[in-house]
Amino acid sequence: xxxxxxxxxxxxxxxxxxxxxxxxxxxxxxxxxxxxxxxxxxxxxxxxxxxxxxxxxxxxxxxxxxxxxxxxxxxxxxxxxxxxxxxxxxxxxxxxxxxxxxxxxxxxxxxxxxxxxxxxxxxxxxxxxxxxxxxxxxxxxxxxxxxxxxxxxxxxxxxxxxxxxxxxxxxxxxxxxxxxxxxxxxxxxxxxxxxxxxxxxxxxxxxxxxxxxxxxxxxxxxxxxxxxxxxxxxxxxxxxxxxxxxxxxxxxxxxxxxxxxxxxxxxxxxxxxxxxxxxxxxxxxxxxxxxxxxxxxxxxxxxxxx
Amino acid sequence: xxxxxxxxxxxxxxxxxxxxxxxxxxxxxxxxxxxxxxxxxxxxxxxxxxxxxxxxxxxxxxxxxxxxxxxxxxxxxxxxxxxxxxxxxxxxxxxxxxxxxxxxxxxxxxxxxxxxxxxxxxxxxxxxxxxxxxxxxxxxxxxxxxxxxxxxxxxxxxxxxxxxxxxxxxxxxxxxxxxxxxxxxxxxxxxxxxxxxxxxxxxxxxxxxxxxxxxxxxxxxxxxxxxxxxxxxxxxxxxxxxxxxxxxxxxxxxxxxxxxxxxxxxxxxxxxxxxxxxxxxxxxxxxxxxxxxxxxxxxxxxxxxx
Numbered sequence: 154x155x156x157x158x159x160x161x162x163x164x165x166x167x168x169x170x171x172x173x174x175x176x177x178x179x180x181x182x183x184x185x186x187x188x189x190x191x192x193x194x195x196x197x198x199x200x201x202x203x204x205x206x207x208x209x210x211x212x213x214x215x216x217x218x219x220x221x222x223x224x225x226x227x228x229x230x231x232x233x234x235x236x237x238x239x240x241x242x243x244x245x246x247x248x249x250x251x252x253x254x255x256x257x258x259x260x261x262x263x264x265x266x267x268x269x270x271x272x273x274x275x276x277x278x279x280x281x282x283x284x285x286x287x288x289x290x291x292x293x294x295x296x297x298x299x300x301x302x303x304x305x306x307x308x309x310x311x312x313x314x315x316x317x318x319x320x321x322x323x324x325x326x327x328x329x330x331x332x333x334x335x336x337x338x339x340x341x342x343x344x345x346x347x348x349x350x351x352x353x354x355x356x357x358x359x360x361x362x363x364x365x366x367x368x369x370x371x372x373x374x375x376x377x378x379x380x381x382x383x384x385x386x387x388x389x390x391x392x393x394x395x396x397x398x399x400x401x402x403x404x405x406x407x408x409x410x411x412x413x414x415x416x417x418x419x420x421x422x423x424x425x426x427x428x429x430x431x432x433x434x435x436x437x438x439x440x441x442x443x444x445x446x447x448x449x450x451x452x453x454x455x456x457x458x459x
Numbered sequence: 460x461x462x463x464x465x466x467x468x469x470x471x472x473x474x475x476x477x478x479x480x481x482x483x484x485x486x487x488x489x490x491x492x493x494x495x496x497x498x499x500x501x502x503x504x505x506x507x508x509x510x511x512x513x514x515x516x517x518x519x520x521x522x523x524x525x526x527x528x529x530x531x532x533x534x535x536x537x538x539x540x541x542x543x544x545x546x547x548x549x550x551x552x553x554x555x556x557x558x559x560x561x562x563x564x565x566x567x568x569x570x571x572x573x574x575x576x577x578x579x580x581x582x583x584x585x586x587x588x589x590x591x592x593x594x595x596x597x598x599x600x601x602x603x604x605x606x607x608x609x610x611x612x613x614x615x616x617x618x619x620x621x622x623x624x625x626x627x628x629x630x631x632x633x634x635x636x637x638x639x640x641x642x643x644x645x646x647x648x649x650x651x652x653x654x655x656x657x658x659x660x661x662x663x664x665x666x667x668x669x670x671x672x673x674x675x676x677x678x679x680x681x682x683x684x685x686x687x688x689x690x691x692x693x694x695x696x697x698x699x700x701x702x703x704x705x706x707x708x709x710x711x712x713x714x715x716x717x718x719x720x721x722x723x724x725x726x727x728x729x730x731x732x733x734x735x736x737x738x739x740x741x742x743x744x745x746x747x748x749x750x751x752x753x754x755x756x757x758x759x760x761x762x763x764x765x
Contacts, residue, residue, distance in 0.1 A: 161467045165735060205703035209762050220743035221527045228705045228736055232761050235749045247755040397511035399534045429471060430534055437526035437743040443541045449553035455538050456515050
């Protein structure tokens with residue numbers, strides 16, 4: 154089992170692969186700016202690539218996003234508007250219609266996303282293929298709209314079409330149990346699904362809306378949807394931190410899904426970890442414990458207690 | 460001018476290059492654990508590599524470190540002790556003496572550091588040489604103890620010794636104006652210096668104590684110490700964020716030093732940016748501004764105001 158560490162991109166999440174192409178598309182279209190509805194990684198990444206391209210960016214966020222992430226999104230000089238959740242999409246559409254800004258968020262009832270987005274995510278497949286020297290047997294990815302999963306699958310499909318690879322991995326959409334539109338669509342045979350969502354710490358991938366792309370990837374590859382609850386996600390997060398890899402809780406859903414499925418594969422398995430731990434809700438909120446004059450014996454006792 | 464982006468290491472700072480070798484040294488020595496006095500990147504990185512190596516780690520932190528960074532350091536399962544500043548070094552020495560833990564912090568009056576530390580930093584030189592296809596004319600690095608600077612210089616010196624490169628870049632120790640032990644030592648002809656420190660937002664590199672290594676690198680390469688104040692650091696941070704690169708304020712000292720020096724070089728210049736913006740003191744502390752029902756015209760006005 155391998156972890157594909159997407160926290161090592163320029164803004165420390167997989168979203169950089171998406172926004173590299175969406176902001177290029179905005180430039181190619183001659184758009185005067187970029188607009189995105191996102192409270193986290195996607196907004197920060199879009200703002201960073203827009204800044205680099207010299208385009209103004211408007212990020213429509215919600216007030217519930219983590220404090221550390223809010224600083225992050227603002228850092229790139231974008232105009233950040235924190236509005237009520239139900240205002241986000243109408244405002245985005247107004248900005249697209251009236252200002253001609255290029256949208257890098259979805260605007261349709263089920264998720265169709267940006268036309269070029271999966272082209273960016275394909276590079277994950279290319280890198281994995283080069284790094285392993287072969288096609289893995291399976292890929293597990295944290296899935297909200299399942300855009301990443303689709304892009305990776307598309308990358309492997311095209312490697313095969315080009316005659317560079319002989320197979321395509323089974324791909325698994327790993328979703329919070331409190332949601333899971335791709336799992337629902339696959340289970341019911343629907344082209345895509347909309348679900349009600351409950352509570353989950355995995356805010357980055359807790360989506361009511363799925364899309365056709367993720368369903369195609371799962372069904373086309375012989376994969377599956379895998380639901381993971383917060384207990385399984387927390388355990389996966391601790392396990393990976395114990396190996397020196399700290400991800401936000403949504404970011405470990407691929408690995409949690411691999412553990413939950415418990416299936417044996419005939420070849421290497423790749424779990425995509427999407428984003429650094431700095432994006433979690435609780436970051437910076439834990440009070441400091443100041444130890445009053447500890448001795449080395451106190452330290453020894455503390456270490457042995459673990 | 461090129462930025463060498465060290466925020467893309469496994470724990471998102473240059474310290475991973477150091478701790479990769481220090482924790483290997485602890486393993487090679489058969490040490491039962493690792494101890495480090497650090498409130499930031501160094502502590503988190505040491506904790507991560509110790510976790511990966513299966514060694515317990517004790518991180519002795521101070522209560523003043525940024526909230527987001529405290530969560531970060533704790534995430535890898537280390538024992539984190541937050542003690543008064545004056546207790547840090549005696550406690551570290553006790554743990555080394557009584558528990559046999561391997562120290563990855565300095566324990567001497569001027570900074571001598573870990574013997575293997577610069578061997579890890581040498582890889583920056585090797586990567587820059589491969590990535591540029593040549594030796595740069597100059598390297599600017601954020602400098603506290605100047606260990607990174609020395610390691611990079613040593614890497615280039617060894618490339619020349621191996622006959623792979625024909626020259627060594629001039630290296631510049633870029634220090635907060637509120638401190639600056641390497642600049643002081645070079646200016647006074649001393650082997651190393653200890654200075655009084657004032658206030659600076661660049662807490663990660665605000666050191667009272669310098670070391671011989673940094674002085675050797677600056678003098679041996681025809682470089683210099685460069686002092687940068689918080690205004691110059693903030694400007695550098697904003698400029699780089701405007702190019703899509705968000706670093707903690709200490710992390711941009713190399714670029715700020717390059718701008719402050721204003722010298723022309725006959726060849727490429729590399730400014731090392733050490734660490735992601737998530738490590739700044741103010742991260743997560745800015746209050747959210749919730750916009751009440753904004754229209755696209757409000758957004759347009761806001762964008763044009765910038």
